[in-house]
Amino acid sequence: MTDLRLQSEFHPGEDFAVAMDAHDPLREFRRRFLFPKAPGDDCVYLCGHSLGLQPASAAAYVDQELKDWARLGVEGHFHAVNPWMPYHRLLTEQTAELVGAKPLEVVVMNSLTVNLHLMMVSFYRPTPKRHKVVVERGAFPSDQYAVKSQIRFHGFDPATSLIELTPLPGETCLRDEEIDSLIDRAGDEIALILLGGVNYATGQAFDLERITRAGHARGCVVGFDLAHAAGNLPLRLHDCGPDFAVWCSYKYLNGGPGCVAGCFVHERHAREWDLPRFSGWWGHDEQSRFEMGPDFRAMPGADGWQLSNPSIVSLAVLRASMNIFHETGMERLRAKSISLTGYLEFLLGQLGSENFSIVTPSETARRGAQLSIRVPKSGRTLCEQLAQKGIVGDWREPDTFRVAPVPLYNSYHDVFRFVRRFAAAVC
Numbered sequence: 001m002t003d004l005r006l007q008s009e010f011h012p013g014e015d016f017a018v019a020m021d022a023h024d025p026l027r028e029f030r031r032r033f034l035f036p037k038a039p040g041d042d043c044v045y046l047c048g049h050s051l052g053l054q055p056a057s058a059a060a061y062v063d064q065e066l067k068d069w070a071r072l073g074v075e076g077h078f079h080a081v082n083p084w085m086p087y088h089r090l091l092t093e094q095t096a097e098l099v100g101a102k103p104l105e106v107v108v109m110n111s112l113t114v115n116l117h118l119m120m121v122s123f124y125r126p127t128p129k130r131h132k133v134v135v136e137r138g139a140f141p142s143d144q145y146a147v148k149s150q151i152r153f154h155g156f157d158p159a160t161s162l163i164e165l166t167p168l169p170g171e172t173c174l175r176d177e178e179i180d181s182l183i184d185r186a187g188d189e190i191a192l193i194l195l196g197g198v199n200y201a202t203g204q205a206f207d208l209e210r211i212t213r214a215g216h217a218r219g220c221v222v223g224f225d226l227a228h229a230a231g232n233l234p235l236r237l238h239d240c241g242p243d244f245a246v247w248c249s250y251k252y253l254n255g256g257p258g259c260v261a262g263c264f265v266h267e268r269h270a271r272e273w274d275l276p277r278f279s280g281w282w283g284h285d286e287q288s289r290f291e292m293g294p295d296f297r298a299m300p301g302a303d304g305w306q307l308s309n310p311s312i313v314s315l316a317v318l319r320a321s322m323n324i325f326h327e328t329g330m331e332r333l334r335a336k337s338i339s340l341t342g343y344l345e346f347l348l349g350q351l352g353s354e355n356f357s358i359v360t361p362s363e364t365a366r367r368g369a370q371l372s373i374r375v376p377k378s379g380r381t382l383c384e385q386l387a388q389k390g391i392v393g394d395w396r397e398p399d400t401f402r403v404a405p406v407p408l409y410n411s412y413h414d415v416f417r418f419v420r421r422f423a424a425a426v427c
């Protein structure tokens, strides 16, 4: 259901946007990010769902590590201001806080698709009776490729082992009841349920707790790809109880292109030493890692899935951003996000045009910051046209323009400026 109360609080004029910004308790955080320039002004950057903006403090965090490297060489592993050997631990508490997990359950490592594979190695254990994987139709291609390759790796065929959840005819998003009913119907054959926390194309947010409960009740393993949810929605992974989750850090988390990714493994698996896993020395018991012995002994918890020593420069940028998240807290960000995206939906609704429609659910509980706007007559050139006017969103084939007002650094006036330009181009 649309949040009518919220909608009735908005007004269409520019003065409303200015007033909302003036009263925004998070408004100062905008200054902590570097905005690309458009002629005469900062651009209207609504693309944090793809690549978040650079924290202004990131350069200092990186510089510290470069200086220590220059000063100390290999000794930086132990004697840098922030020693590199345990550097990733500087992110553990804040990552746990961000996704609602225990520190034991999270680690930052690798990149998203790599982590997804690592998790499937341990948690997708198909048998002739129970070999199916449930994904959403139109899941992000990398997830589809990863899942299909895992299915084949185990000697099964995606044609019979992959179940794609499909919206009902005429609908663009999945209903909770459809997901429940599939799990109910096919639960005995499902080895793994793997859904996005927020679908990248439609912006639909899923009820992680409900899916986990339904999946576990039928004996399925449940994992989530939180690429579009981490830093966008408050999460309670420990309590929701999925077996694993993975996410990247370059979207809402502003870690920079290709930044080190995140991984969650529920506490119940923390000491399951017999789980099959692909191992590397960074997941080995820390106390004896440098004895360089031939046999792998995993660290408890998510740490035990690490493979390699991580990129310190990449982690340094992520620290800059995670320290900001720690200051704001997800609850405050979410409160602003609901309002900001509601305002965007309101202004688009005011245009009263049939040249576009919003694909993303209008219930606030079923979406995050992003709105996916279907513009069937426009084509990809719309994106370029808007970019020339200083508006940055992105295009997903065949006909969708995606925008996300990010509560950490976007303003109500950004949203106002976007809708004015969008209207001129589309209506």
Ligand SMILES: Cc1ncc(COP(=O)(O)O)c(C=O)c1O
Residues within 6 Å of the ligand: 111, 112, 113, 114, 140, 142, 143, 196, 200, 225, 227, 228, 248
């Ligand atoms: C939902 C989802 N899954 C997977 C990926 C792939 O991420 P990576 O290239 O970091 O492995 C992305 C990237 O945008 C994504 O949005």
